[in-house]
Amino acid sequence: MAAARWGVRRAGHGWLPRGPLSGADPRGRRSDVQQCAGQGIEEVTIATTAERATAVPTGPPTHPRLVLAPDRLNRAVLDGGWWPRSADALAELPGLVLTLAARFGPIRRLMLNSDSWDGHFRRLAVGDRVVRAGWFATVDAAVVIATTEQGMQIDLLVVPPGTGAAAAEAAMATAADPANRLRAPAILAERPAVDGRPGAGDSQSVWDNEGGHGAGPAVR
Template sequence: MPPTRADYAVLDGGWWPRCWDPVAEVPGLVLALAARYGPIRSVMLNDASWDSRFRKLAVGTAVIRIGWFSSLDPTLFIATTHRGDQLDLLVVPPQTAAPAAERAMTMAADPTNFMRAPDILTATPPRQSR
């Protein structure tokens, strides 16, 4: 059984992609999540944040379904495992300065954290180019 977040935690962790290209960024994250939580069935992303949109993506030997939603907060990445577990991750924008990104991801991974993703990003210093 994978580790679980505290009853009041909002997020399971954070992710700091290097760019907004989902083909370049999503496979590595999906593989890392699968290694910890088991096979990933699908992911959900905000449709306005990313450079391209498609319905399926080959990741290793699996094909992952991708859902694009305008209603999904751009600061969230949601993955669903084959068992039906949902993993909610903070998405730190690629242009965020390293110290701010690290603080945001640490906050998102804290099992006692109850802040929502946009609030975490607001609580960190302004974004700067990497």
């Protein structure tokens, strides 16, 4: 099966390499995808048959470990932080989409790093809606970008699943802090990848049993 091919195409110029995707900037600063559209460049994606099919979750959505900023401010770098339990996109994304939709309205599209997730479907069935998913090597692994039906862009820090509870909670709290000026990779760089406390390896049970911590409303 042929691999998916993606890039940008300008009339009369053939295929052009994609530049870095700016990602985290929902307030007035356009992403590279939007900038390409404004310059007459068409983003073209050729997906495999499996990728074109709509992915349907086999179980109920999980409750996301998510901390959102109390208010969306134009000057904020991020809108919150998300700590998925695994790299299984089909298992993790439906719960995130439903929770974001309850706060911001229906979600139309997700953009994620292509190397950090298993299962690169192009469409995802969530409830009675279908959400489009885009997978890009140029989207930072520390970010997931959601776009609502009204065009609002929501940028979230993605904390690696294996991160210890204390480090993950601190990173999500920073991302949800309206005063934060650090971008997602810088937030993760300041936190140890694994919590050194005894017994901290079972990060999922710690979060689920204790209810989560950190600044801003925790969504469980």
